[in-house]
Amino acid sequence: MEASVAEVERILCYRFKNGKLLEEALTHSSFTEGVSYERLEFIGDPIISLAISNYLFLAYPKLDPGRLSILRAANISTEKLARVAVRYGLHVFVRHHAQPLMDQVERFAEAVSLENPSVVSHGGSVKAPKILADIVESIAGAIYVDVGCDLEKLWKYFRRILEPIVTPGDLEQQPQPVSTLFEICQKRGKRVEFKHVRTKTASIANVFVDGKFIASASSAQKDLAKLEAAKIALDTLTSLVTPPTSIKSSNREIQLNFCTDEDGKITVDAAKHRLHEYCESKKWSKPIYRIEKDSGPSHEKRFICSVQITIEDRILQISGCEKSRVKDSQNSAASMMLMALFEV
Structure with a gap:
């Protein structure tokens, strides 16, 4: 494990004061011989969201809250973070006893290798396994704890991992699922409505078109649930056949x-x-x-x-x-x- 920790530190360009934190961040719950990354993922998830929110707020002072939310969601979605994990090869260092899960990861990594890296992706041919985003979030949590819970220091070391940061211009070149859904339905004279339900563990976004249920998705964060639900709705609507009567x-x-x-x-x-x-x-x-x-x-x-x-x-x-x-x-x-x- 020491060799893995050293290699990941090299990838991150950050040397941990407490190497055990990084060991924990790289341990899946199926690996019973060590402490799993779940607690670090718990803190890493909202910390990445807060860090990117802070950055976007300062970088785009004229952007309204709605657009800022869309931009944040694009930067911290499961699809984006999963690609970060694959790009840096972080998944190969995870300790686990869950080979079927890692087989899914390998299929996703292979699909990502065939993508155009310059394109902002909200999802490709293979759905991103959540474990990949979890790894990135747990590593962020480990760094955050290691720097004394200092958000500014975390961003200093972690921003490079998240680059390229999705910009408003990127979203214009490849429209975001929520805005695309509204545009498509508006052209067809249909009304789109999102209804959110909050449970103890997640936010659930339901999509209705002209009052009819179309899709649903859940996430720890409301805007991510909305993003995923919009993507599913688009897949559903675009797959509908349009024959004559x-x-x-x-x-x-x-x-x-x-x-x-x-x-x-x-x-x-x-x-x-x-x-x-x-x-x-x-x-x-x-x-x-x-x-x-x-x-x-x-x-x-x-x-x-x-x-x-x-x-x-x-x-x-x-x-x-x-x-x-x-x-x-x-x-x-x-x-x-x-x-x-x-x-x-």
Whole structure:
């Protein structure tokens, strides 16, 4: 371990007064022979956020709080910190007994090696394993403790690791997911709304488009949860197919007809059958239905069902309206899926 500590100190250009701190920062919880990095990650996470917030506040005095939040999120996201870990090879020094997890790390590192390093990335072809961001945060925590909890000294040594710092110009060249989501939906005449829920351990961001739930993500920080939820929402929305209201398959035409259900809502007639037809014509797997919620006494049960379809490697899921019968709620979910696919 001494050799690993010395090599990481060389990478960081910082020599620890207490080398045990760096040993701890490089120890995963699966490695039971040592103290894990979880406590150092706990302090490192908010310290990196505070340090970058301080830097951005001073560097861009004319930037409004909203843009500052977006810029901070881009600089401390899991995707950004994971790439920092890979760029400096910090992951190879981690002590662990979790080979499947490290196999994921290697796949991510390989994918990152093929990326254009000049591009600000909010996510590539392989999702960043959280352990990589944890390593960077725990090392930041170790340095912070080693310098006597002095934020200025931490930034002096740690800024180089985070460079290049994402700038407002970078975000203009590659639009940030939140602003991109709003722009795309605005062009289509749709309204985007983020709803946040705070739990004891995380902030959960839910994305709704025209009142319909689209995506959700969680993070310790509200702006990071919002960033990740926006990215998922964009993936979902851009994967939706936009066919005309009449679709021709190899041997028949699939036509959507609309009717009003018992609640007075517009719905697709025979939606389950039509969705099955459409998936079959596109050679997609069959729709999968689930009961998401059932409530009320046995004689007055109400159900909310969801439907899930897979388009290539993307999974789309939409919930239907609450109904008194499972079959009706499934039909409602299928109707909403069709209307989303057809952008009705």
